[in-house]
Amino acid sequence: MVAVLARRFGDLSLAEDAASDAFVTALERWPGEGVPPNPGGWLTTTATRKAIDRLRRESQRDDKHQAARMLHDDTPPEPIGAVDDDRLRLVFICCHPVLSIEARVALTLRLVGGLTVVQIAHAFLVPQATMARRITRAKAKIAAERISYRMPSASDLRERLAGVLAVILLVFNEGYLATTGDEPVRADLADEAIRLGRLLHGLLPDEGEVTGLLALMLLADARREARVTGAGELVILDEQDRAAWNRPQIAEGHALVRERIAAVAAGAEPPGRFQLLAAINAVHTYPASAADTDWGQIVALYDRLIAVDPSPIVRLNRAVAVAELDGPDVALAEVERVASALDGYHAFHAARAELLRRAGRDGDARTAYDRAIALAGNAAERAYLSRRRDQLAG
Known part of the structure; x- marks a missing residue:
């Protein structure tokens, strides 16, 4: 331009x-x-x-x-740069390296992804006011430094890739399980994120994390039709009707995971966060029954993921997997180590409630369910948690 x-x-x-x-x-x-x-x-x-x-x-x-x-110049337009798609090009433009990675992602989610400040704050696990200030500062910095609107060149792609991947995943997450509103699943957002992931994979087919992100989204989204009941209640993975899963999409995701495994075996860089998350989802979606899930492999993959991303959420998810191998008491000890960091995160309290339930601590489980229900913004998730709480003895 x-x-x-x-x-x-x-x-x-x-x-x-x-x-x-x-x-x-x-x-x-x-x-x-x-x-x-x-x-x-x-x-x-x-x-x-x-x-x-x-x-x-x-x-x-x-x-x-x-x-x-x-205004009436009839000169043919010049090539628009390395990225043909309008939406993906804007994501790259917004992910300008002069901004912090958090500001890039937040601003792009607001401007291009159309997410609200509340939804973005939830994704970052920060208060709404904090996120609003972060977005305002990012806009002010762009205006003050007169950051040029420029079509991304080929060299820009890898420089801005981390922010772009984060944006696409967070848009997908909001589609996978909406933070607010009457729709438990936002198919429009999930479909758009997958579309952007496919475009990005076409641009950078040898980037392992790009392949990993696309595989992760495909495998998670393949379960869409089985994740919510007709009455509007969330269905957890272990209870889903696997016959309702999108098998061609799962096959595509598995093929991408195998592609990355082969590349690493041939000397490519060790797998990053998205590749490991995709591998975990591949293990979950491989067996015909939840009872046949290879939890040992899942825990091993989480161990590798913690070395790459030692975040409290990753540690929480690993603890849930550990419960399947070593029981709820061992897992609860792991969960308590991230309690202070995740106290405002509804999924932490939901996971803790399930572990307490399995450990026979119904009173503590009820308290944890109440906290999870109060924090959850998704009606389908609240319905599931409420039913589980009401099934407790006493």
Whole structure:
């Protein structure tokens, strides 16, 4: 876009300023008005108008007529860069390295993903006010430093990849289990995240984490039809009807996981976070029955994942797997180690409630269920947790 503007107006500096102004305008308007159907076209049109406005202010009367004629330039558009898709290109643009990784992801989720501040705050496990300030600071930094709206080049792709992967996964997560609202599953968000994942895999087929993310999303989304009852209650993995799973999608996800296993065996870099999460989901989706799940392999994969990502959530998920091998008491001891970090996270209290239930501590389990229900924003999840709580003795 900058090159097209520069050719139209004969001034590279003017083109860069106009593109930056258009990007800032998008940051101000899109969160409230929504992302337009053709974001790239909207930005180009807005940048053109910004350039013309500046020319009108700075030029004499004759120059105004010349600027107006520029709107009708029939010159064929130049190539748009390394990324053809409007939405994916905007994700790369928003994930500018001058911003912190947290700010990049939060701003992109708000601007491009269309998530609310509440949903983004939930994804980051921080208060809503904290996330609102983080997004505001990111917008201010873009405006203050006049970060240029520029089509991502091939060299930008890997530099910005970590933020882009994080954005796509968080959009998928909001589709997989909605934070708020009446819909327990947001199929539109999950489908869009998978679409972006496929595009990214086509751009960077040799990037292990790109392949891992796509496999992870495919394997998780393949269970969509079995995850909520007709009455609107969440169905946990062990209780799902596996005949309702999308088998072609699972086969595709398994093939991608095997592709990465072969690549690592051939000398590629050790698997990262997304590849390991995909491998865990592959183990879950391989057997015909939940009773045949290889929990030893899952715990081993979590051990490798903790070496890459020692976050409290990963440790919580590992503890749930440990319960299947060593019993609920051992797992509870692991869970208590992350209690302070995850006290505001409903899934922590839900997992703890299930472990307490299995350990025969019904009173403590009831308290944990109550806490999980109070924190959960998804009606289907609340329905499941309420039923489990009400089944407790006493």
